[in-house]
Amino acid sequence: MILSKKLSDSFLDTNSFAIYGLGITGSSVLKFFKKKRVKNFTAWDDNKYIRKFNKLNKKNTQKDFLKYLDKADYIILSPGISIENSTFKKKLLENKKKIITDLDIFYILNSQTKSIMVTGSNGKSTTCKIIEHVLKNTNYDVNLVGNIGKPILNIKIKKNSLVVIEASSFQLNYSQFIKPNYAIILNITKNHLDRHITMKNYKKAKFKIFFNQKKEDLAFLESKYLKNFYKKNNFKGKLKNVSIKKYELIKKKFKIFI
Numbered sequence: 001m002i003l004s005k006k007l008s009d010s011f012l013d014t015n016s017f018a019i020y021g022l023g024i025t026g027s028s029v030l031k032f033f034k035k036k037r038v039k040n041f042t043a044w045d046d047n048k049y050i051r052k053f054n055k056l057n058k059k060n061t062q063k064d065f066l067k068y069l070d071k072a073d074y075i076i077l078s079p080g081i082s083i084e085n086s087t088f089k090k091k092l093l094e095n096k097k098k099i100i101t102d103l104d105i106f107y108i109l110n111s112q113t114k115s116i117m118v119t120g121s122n123g124k125s126t127t128c129k130i131i132e133h134v135l136k137n138t139n140y141d142v143n144l145v146g147n148i149g150k151p152i153l154n155i156k157i158k159k160n161s162l163v164v165i166e167a168s169s170f171q172l173n174y175s176q177f178i179k180p181n182y183a184i185i186l187n188i189t190k191n192h193l194d195r196h197i198t199m200k201n202y203k204k205a206k207f208k209i210f211f212n213q214k215k216e217d218l219a220f221l222e223s224k225y226l227k228n229f230y231k232k233n234n235f236k237g238k239l240k241n242v243s244i245k246k247y248e249l250i251k252k253k254f255k256i257f258i
Helices: 005-009 024-035 048-053 062-071 089-094 102-109 124-136 169-174 199-210 224-232 244-254
Strands: 017-020 041-044 074-077 114-119 141-146 161-166 182-185 218-221 238-241
Touching (some): 024 102, 062 089, 114 124, 124 161, 169 199, 182 199, 224 238
Parallel strands (some): 017 074, 114 161, 114 182, 141 161
């Protein structure tokens, strides 16, 4: 799903938001909204101490937030929240089409910013650090964000900034508007099935990295199995091969620098 430029310009002013989960990611969204003076939003965390830490209005109750989930245009869900185990499971499932993430907000508001997104069951962090190292050494203004530790809404974007994003399946599963110029799936092995339940669901979450790409965008895959799956789903990005042997060689050399 891709927003028009006109809609993206007024996104924060013309919509209402419910932020659910105030861990590192959710707190960064809350801070970003306050900085941008967003008027129509509310926030909730199931932990009363976290609510107190984030200085939420004490008058807002769980029941109030439950009602607001129906009223809000978008529900911003923290990647740490499992819908299946949530207090608001029924209401979240009823409003599933409204659920987005901090990554979505970034892409909606920064549609002209170039980005590289990396996901996979193993090797995401190392790969992101390699990419960051190479780009910085060629004088790019690089921001490394996402699952690697720094929330994407915490960064300051310059005109020629390039963003490298480590994305987990939890983030991707809830995202709708992500559109990386360069999208990479390193591998997919059995992981997080306590959350995704089946490998089919897990793979579907990972492949959301390609959903909004256009023909000028690039998709990188190494596994023949994953490349076949990509082709069967008719994604629009240009598929590029990745040599795992070359990657392992680069990774060994890179360890000298970290």
